[in-house]
Amino acid sequence: MTQVSPKHPAQRISNAVQALQVAHELADAFRSGAARRDRTRELPHAELQRYFQSGLGAVTVPQEYGGIGLSCADLATIFVLLSAADGSIGQVPQNHFYALEVLRINGSEAQKKRLYAEVLAGIHLGNALAEFSSSAAHQRSTAITRQPEGLRLNGDKFYATGALFADRIPTLALADEGKEQLVFVPRYQDGVTVIDDWSGFGQRTTGSGSVQFREVEIAAEDVVPFQTAFEQPTTVGPFAQIMHAAVDQGIAREAFDDLLAFVRERARPWPDSGVAQASGDPLTLDRIGRLAARLSAGDALLTIAGDAVDAAQRDSSAENVALASVEVAKARAWTTDVSLEAGNLLFELGGSRSSLREHNLDRHWRNARTHTLHDPVRWKYPAIGNYLLNGVMPPRRGTI
Template sequence: MTISQVSPKNPASIITSAQQALSVARELALAFRVDAAERDRERVLPFKPLEALFASGLGGITVPKHLGGAEVSAAVVAEVIAILSEADGAIGQVPQNHFYALEVLRINGSEAQQQRLYREVLAGVHLGNALAEFSSPSAHQRSTAVLPNGGQYLLHGRKFYATGALFADRIPTAARDAEGKEQLVFVPRHQDGVNVIDDWSGFGQRTTGSGTVVFEEVSVNADDIVPFYSAFERPTTVGPFAQIMHAAIDQGIARAAFNDMLNFINTRSRPWPDSGLDRASDDPLILDRVGQLAARLQAGDALLQEAGEAVDIAQRDPNASTVAEASVQVAVVRAWTTEVSLEAGSLLFELSGTRSALREHNLDRHWRNARTHTLHDPVRWKYPVIGNYVLNGVLPPRRGTI
């Protein structure tokens, strides 16, 4: 059977260490930050920045060392995502699905699949996603099917919230096989029958390209089909690894809102008339609010590191106990960064005012981005899971949203 090969848009550099990964992320972030406000305002999709991101080698940092990658820790992956999200929250969200698919490949892919797909990723191939559907009554149910057709398979279905698919080289797609078991199909983006529609119209995260993907009788090789269902039938880190990156996106957005708020206070803001203050930065009420948020942001950094270490332990020794601990620690930081990102965006609004935020510097994008992204696996799902684990010792469910 023919094995499909996908070439990247630009050949990638190879990153060999965690330090190098963080350095490259910071360098890219400096460039991404320059036009972030304009991209959001005009909804300019970040094709070129994402090409630069995957050409930099960042897409290959989770590839195992014995297959040529840096195999960085979950904490480093989270910090890379946070750095990129601080520069541009939309760009920071796109690689989340790429790394998620690679974690499924690491856990469930055959040796031959790992060698081939990891080699593509190290060369610069970008993986998108097509998981969610509107047609099913539950987020965990799929109607998209991949069924035998002679010596190959045919993929048929419709997906939405397909973040990254518009920019990708392959689109890992959740589909049911003939037995009703869920598979992850690594579909080439430009395969006949694949139609990626730019119809995402969210009021935040506007340039993630999270629209619709339609598959119409797409021919698929068996070699591109990786088991998905079994990643949740046993203890694995697929769920907590996915979720820690979402927490990192929110932490990055919170940092951006906080830093823009500091800049506004120091350069643009004026004290209340007759306050007796020369500068707004001397206002004790502002000092109190800024101090509180600074402390909460620092706590978010610490929680992200702690959760990353728990995921690393579970990756090295996946069992019911380690995976449960990782899931709970990640749920803690996910809940925390949800609240802090919204708080940071709201405080920026409060201190800068709607006119300057909306018209001059598009500062409202931080709150819009946080409000939109934090509804992904919402915080109301997290606290009951944490409480049930702490109070009753009940292990979290095994799924990609915990």
């Protein structure tokens, strides 16, 4: 049995109010360096260490295991806050909480006690899920094999967001009878190589590089069933997606706030407004007002989706899980569009002035364009329509 300890112990968060307060404090701290980190691709090692030391990484641990079992709506709010401060930092913990949801649903009692205790102590879970070599996103070649000396893991992963910073790297791998398992691999196990080769033009500091596994010794106790989470109704899919929706909403929020500041500072006064030193012409005011309304709608959709996921976690009937997936798909599709709109409007109203680049405000559009391609919005609306019109439940997978 492998036991992983954090480099620095975490504080304990005792309730949702404290969790949101800590998130606000961290957002204020992370915002000041976000533009610089993106410009120079300075990886946020210290910031993420502070995140997990704060106790935020354990907020979804169920109460019976020592956590507070934070609601999905509140978790989404935390993702909005942190993603507004720094889109890359906001995205990194998504896979951490995703792995914890798989553990909650499919882990044994012994695995839950041990791994939840590690998370409460402050460890950070990364991910190694996606692969280049497969012909489809859901296919894997990374595998666990049984050898005389024990279990061994071999394979190659890419887009491993957070693996560079993590203490364990939950990894999808095929095992007996081709069943997918989630292996909670210790980051510094022999044979594990994490490569910093992420070169995206947005979300530049997520550490979304590659991971190689070469004859990595695996403890059976670190292997949690994965495939069965989609062979029955569970909240793994909508739970994963609501965090992505919140990342986009946070990026949109910060782009909008920077837009307001930019227009106030740079725009010429509109003399016929009746307001002294008013900023913006009628078209500018119209576009800003429309975007403000769409941002508020995004907040509301996230709350509705969070409540639906919470209900499905309490009672994972096929109907409840389908409704949760649909409500989350609405939020995800909406915040995808709004995040891109906010970044576009910042360019549209700011023009080609050098100050946009000077303050690295273009990062909001780059971050939104990159993150929204994680699972395209074109998958969402047809699933919503098919459910509402024909009563067809969405497919059970991590992308809806």
